[in-house]
Amino acid sequence: MRSVVRSLRRDLLTLEADPLPLLGRPRPLRRLPHALVAVAAVVVLIADSDQLGHRNELGLRYGILLALWQGGALLLALTRPVLAWWLSLAATGVAALASAPHLVQNTPWPWTVPGLCAHAGVLLLLSLRLSTGPAVTALGMSVLIPALIELTVGGSPHQSDSFPDLVLFCLTVIFGITVRSRREARTRLAEQAELTEAERARRTLLEERGRIARELHDVVAHHMSVISIQAQVAPHLINNPAELEQNLAGIRNNALDALTELRRMLGVLRSEDVAGPQDQHGSQPTLDDLETLVANVRAAGLSLTTDITGGLPRQLAPGAGLSAYRIVQEALSNCLRHAPGSHVHLGVRQTDTALDIEVTNTAPTAPPGPSPGSGHGLLGMRERVAMLGGRLSAGPDAEGGYRVSAHLPLDGLLTTHDDGAVHDPDTGPGTPQGRQPAANPPSPAPPPPTTT
Numbered sequence: 001m002r003s004v005v006r007s008l009r010r011d012l013l014t015l016e017a018d019p020l021p022l023l024g025r026p027r028p029l030r031r032l033p034h035a036l037v038a039v040a041a042v043v044v045l046i047a048d049s050d051q052l053g054h055r056n057e058l059g060l061r062y063g064i065l066l067a068l069w070q071g072g073a074l075l076l077a078l079t080r081p082v083l084a085w086w087l088s089l090a091a092t093g094v095a096a097l098a099s100a101p102h103l104v105q106n107t108p109w110p111w112t113v114p115g116l117c118a119h120a121g122v123l124l125l126l127s128l129r130l131s132t133g134p135a136v137t138a139l140g141m142s143v144l145i146p147a148l149i150e151l152t153v154g155g156s157p158h159q160s161d162s163f164p165d166l167v168l169f170c171l172t173v174i175f176g177i178t179v180r181s182r183r184e185a186r187t188r189l190a191e192q193a194e195l196t197e198a199e200r201a202r203r204t205l206l207e208e209r210g211r212i213a214r215e216l217h218d219v220v221a222h223h224m225s226v227i228s229i230q231a232q233v234a235p236h237l238i239n240n241p242a243e244l245e246q247n248l249a250g251i252r253n254n255a256l257d258a259l260t261e262l263r264r265m266l267g268v269l270r271s272e273d274v275a276g277p278q279d280q281h282g283s284q285p286t287l288d289d290l291e292t293l294v295a296n297v298r299a300a301g302l303s304l305t306t307d308i309t310g311g312l313p314r315q316l317a318p319g320a321g322l323s324a325y326r327i328v329q330e331a332l333s334n335c336l337r338h339a340p341g342s343h344v345h346l347g348v349r350q351t352d353t354a355l356d357i358e359v360t361n362t363a364p365t366a367p368p369g370p371s372p373g374s375g376h377g378l379l380g381m382r383e384r385v386a387m388l389g390g391r392l393s394a395g396p397d398a399e400g401g402y403r404v405s406a407h408l409p410l411d412g413l414l415t416t417h418d419d420g421a422v423h424d425p426d427t428g429p430g431t432p433q434g435r436q437p438a439a440n441p442p443s444p445a446p447p448p449p450t451t452t
Contacts (some may be wrong), residue, residue, distance in 0.1 A: 011134035012082055018129045019079045037078055040121055045071040048114035052095060056112070057102035066095045070118045077125040085138055088122045091115070092146060100153050109158040110146040111165055119165075120172045127176025139173045201379070208380040212323070212387070224258055227251050257317055286321030287348070290328065294346070297332045302344055304332070309349040316355070316410075323384040324357060324408060330377045331359035331404045339402065341365030354390075355408040363400030381406070 022030040045067045053063025069091040077084035096110035103109055111119075123142060127135040147162050230251045237244040285293075290308075298304055316324065328346065335344045339361045347358040378394055381404070385392040390408040397403050 008134055008137055011130055012137060014082055015080065016082075017079050018081060020125065020128070034078055037074060037121065037125070040118070041071040041074045044074060044114045044118040048112055048118070051112045051114060052099070055104075055107060056095075056099040058095075058098055062098070066091060066098075067114070070095075070115050074118045074121050077122045081122070081126040081129050085122050085126050085142075088119045089142060089145060092119060093149060096146060096149050097153060103158040105157050107158045108161045110150050111161045113161075116161065116165055116168065120168050123169055124172045124176045127173045128180050132177055135173055135177055139169050142169055205379055205383070208383055212380075212383060227255055227258070260317060285325045285329075287316065287324050287328075288321070289325060290348070293325070293329055293332070297336060300336060302332065302336055303342070304344045304346060307345065307347045307349075309347070320388055320408070323388055324355065324406075327357055327381050327384055327406050328359065330381055331357075334377055334404075335359070335361045335402075338368045339364040340368055342401065350410075352410070354410055357406040357408070358403070359405075360397070360403045361401050378404075 020033060023032060045064075047067075048070055049060070049064040049067035051063070052058050052066050053060040056063070058066070070088060073084045073088035073091060075084075076087065092111065092115055095112065095115060099107075099109060108116075119142060123135075123138060126138055130138075143162070143166050146165065150160060150162060230247055234244060234247050234251070237247055294304060294306060328348075332344065332346070335342065342361040342364045344359065344361045347356070347360075349356045349358075378392075381394075382392050385406050385408065388408050389411075390406060392404070392406050394404045395402070
């Protein structure tokens with residue numbers, strides 16, 4: 001009970017402002033409730049001043065004063081509903097006490113008709129802002145206080161309106177509580193939908209990171225397999241120092257490449273530990289497979305032109321080449337799904353410092369069909385570009401098409417190490433710069449058979 005009393009005291013004995021929220025409709029109608037309340041206050045002022053001044057015989061001066069009191073309380077309820085309710089209830093009590101000696105037959109009392117409507121409006125605005133408990137308490141006090149005045153003060157024969165005020169106030173408060181409950185339910189539903197969407201985006205992000213990490217795991221596993229084979233061959237090259245040196249340089253280069261890709265994989269998983277089923281081991285695509293990708297999307301009906309400047313970057317590290325391929329693949333897939341009938345242009349340009357990828361499409365000529373999936377392809381592209389230290393921009397253009405542009409700095413993405421060795425993904429371990437490999441290098445002796 002103490003908790004209930006404290007709650008009611010906090011809600012009904014406050015002067016804090018609680019403005020009536022604007023409607024979420026077109027701008028000209030957002031203040032429509034405020035305008036209706038202002039019109040109602042003017043009507044209350046005119047009608048109540050006439051009834052109090054003439055029919056209740058209080059005189060025009062006191063009638064206008066009390067009417068201003070009740071109409072002002074209705075206007076105040078737009079910003080401070082609790083204070084307005086107290087003022088309206090006090091104005092009703094003062095008007096009832098002042099009118100008691102002057103009542104005539106069939107005069108509505110203790111409420112006047114305009115005052116009854118004004119207080120109902122105040123109760124409505126109050127119940128739209130307060131919780132159910134305080135609103136019901138205000139309803140009870142609005143009914144009981146005028147009833148007590150009628151029972152204790154009495155007066156000459158009059159028309160009692162205690163029962164009509166009970167019915168009107170109950171309907172008003174029930175309506176206000178219902179509207180407020182629906183508004184709060186919609187707000188909670190919107191917040192829940194926002195949280196669900198954020199959780200879905202987070203889950204998609206983690207799944208994308210896990211997929212990228214598994215792909216990089218395959219690249220690291222490939223390097224380690226090559227290192228293992230080269231290490232097995234090394235003892236058989238002991239009598240050929242040149243071949244042994246070349247073999248050891250290849251081991252070092254592959255080890256450095258593996259460590260680089262491992263750092264990138266850890267960077268992808270920097271914020272979450274994603275665990276999932278491992279993909280089947282197999283060769284991962286790189287930009288060398290771009291022609292196959294272009295042929296596939298053309299066969300699927302995509303109008304595509306390509307512009308490759310500087311040749312395909314064949315010296316990218318395997319993980320970087322894989323990420324660049326996936327960026328192009330996802331961008332072209334988005335064009336197929338979301339821009340049917342458009343013409344697509346793919347540009348790949350390599351300079352000494354960066355690799356630039358740009359995919360643009362014209363405005364679609366047909367509406368896109370339903371596309372399954374979570375629609376987070378751009379998220380995966382951003383993750384890959386961020387992993388490689390680059391930047392990605394994506395958005396519509398002025399002609400109604402769409403443009404995806406990725407800038408990948410080549411610093412750290414080429415397979416060039418401190419000793420100048422270059423590892424070409426197609427040719428295997430590289431050779432140190434300045435030393436040409438033997439024209440016909442002798443085949444290494446096969447390792448001795450092992451017994452298991």
